[in-house]
Amino acid sequence: MKPDSELDREIQAILNVDPSPEFFARVRNRIEEAPAPAWRFAWTVFAVGAMAAAIVVAIVITRTPQEALRAALPQPLLNTSERTNVPDVSAVKPVSPAPASKVRESRIATESRAVSNEPEFFISSGETAAIQRLLRSGSLEQIEVTIETIEPQPLPEIQLATISFFEPIPNEPSMPVVMPKGDSQ
Amino acid sequence: MHEYTAGIVGNILSMEQDLKREFEILLADSSKLAFRVAFSVLRHSENAEDIAQEAFAKAYTSFRDLRDRDRFRAWLVRMTWRLAINRLRSDRRRSARETVTVNAPPNPTPAQTILEKERAARLWTAIDSLPDKLRITIVLSGIEEYDTREVAALLRLPEGTVKSRLFLARQRLKELLT
Numbered sequence: 147m148k149p150d151s152e153l154d155r156e157i158q159a160i161l162n163v164d165p166s167p168e169f170f171a172r173v174r175n176r177i178e179e180a181p182a183p184a185w186r187f188a189w190t191v192f193a194v195g196a197m198a199a200a201i202v203v204a205i206v207i208t209r210t211p212q213e214a215l216r217a218a219l220p221q222p223l224l225n226t227s228e229r230t231n232v233p234d235v236s237a238v239k240p241v242s243p244a245p246a247s248k249v250r251e252s253r254i255a256t257e258s259r260a261v262s263n264e265p266e267f268f269i270s271s272g273e274t275a276a277i278q279r280l281l282r283s284g285s286l287e288q289i290e291v292t293i294e295t296i297e298p299q300p301l302p303e304i305q306l307a308t309i310s311f312f313e314p315i316p317n318e319p320s321m322p323v324v325m326p327k328g329d330s331q
Numbered sequence: 332m333h334e335y336t337a338g339i340v341g342n343i344l345s346m347e348q349d350l351k352r353e354f355e356i357l358l359a360d361s362s363k364l365a366f367r368v369a370f371s372v373l374r375h376s377e378n379a380e381d382i383a384q385e386a387f388a389k390a391y392t393s394f395r396d397l398r399d400r401d402r403f404r405a406w407l408v409r410m411t412w413r414l415a416i417n418r419l420r421s422d423r424r425r426s427a428r429e430t431v432t433v434n435a436p437p438n439p440t441p442a443q444t445i446l447e448k449e450r451a452a453r454l455w456t457a458i459d460s461l462p463d464k465l466r467i468t469i470v471l472s473g474i475e476e477y478d479t480r481e482v483a484a485l486l487r488l489p490e491g492t493v494k495s496r497l498f499l500a501r502q503r504l505k506e507l508l509t
Contacts, residue, residue: 153501153508157458157473160451165366169380173358176384177391 354394357403358387364404364474365411371470372415373422374455382418386411401484408485412467457507465500472497 365386369379390407397403471482483490
C-alpha cells in the first residue's frame, strides 16, 4: 500500500503536461473563425429592434391623436365597444311635429333597430329602449315611474301546540342478571 | 437621430470589445486546465488540444452567460470532459494510442525512463477503471494541486461529497496498484 501523498504525487506527475506553445494562437484562430456568438447576434437584434421601435414611436407621435387611437385599437375591439356601449343615437330621427301615431311608429322602428344591434345577453331589450329614450329626451322629466303599493295582509294566528304529559319510563333490567362464581367483586 | 443611432452602435461595439477582452483573460487563465482535463481522458497531446479548442470555441459562443470566472471554469471543465469522453468513444477503434509523456527528471537513464513509463501506464490504467464520478474528482485534484474546495467549486458539488469521492478513489487506486 502506498501512502496518499505518494499516490497524489504520482497523479500530479502524470497530469503535469502542458499544451504546445502554438495552442493559444490556435484557440484564437479557432474563435475568430467561429460563427458569430449568440450574444453578438442578440445585441444586433436588440439594436435593430430599438431603432425600429424609435421610428414607430416617432410616427405615432406625429400623427393626430384620433388616428393614432384608431390605429392602435384592434378592429374587433372597436366593433364590440361600438355595439355594446354606445347606443345608435344617429339612427334616431329628430323629433318632428308629426302626428302622435306616426311618432310612436317611428320610435318603435328605431328602437327595434337599435335593440337588434344590442347583445341581448347583457342588457335586456326593455332596458335598452329605456336608456335610449332617456338619451333622446336629454332629461329625466319624461320618464314615468310607477310604484305599486301592496297593502299588508293580516297574518294568520299562531296556535301554540299543547304539551301532553308523558309517564316516566321505568329504569329496570328486563332480565335478571346472573353473576358468575368468584366474580362478585 | 443619426447621432443617437451612432451612439448605440458605438456602445454595443465597445461592450463587445470588453467581452472579448474578458474572454482573452479567462482563456489565458484556464487553457492549461482545459488541456489537462482533456489529456487525462485522451492521453494524446494533439487530441487534447483539439478538444480544449473546441471547448473554448463553445464557451465563446455562450460567453455572455459565463462571464463569472468560477462559473466559466466549472462550465469549461464539464464541457471539456464531455467532449473528451465523446472523442475517446469515437476513437476507440484506433489501436495505436500515443504513449504517455511524463515530465521526467533531467537526463534520465533509459532504464529509469522505462520504469517511469511503466508506472505511469499502470496508474493510468487504474484511473481509467474508476467510475466517471471518481475519475474526474481524482484528476481535478491532481491538476495544479487543486484542493478540495477548488475541486468542489469546479464540479459544483458540496465539499463533503468531493472529500468522500477522493477517499473512495484513492482506496480503489491503492487496491488496483498493489
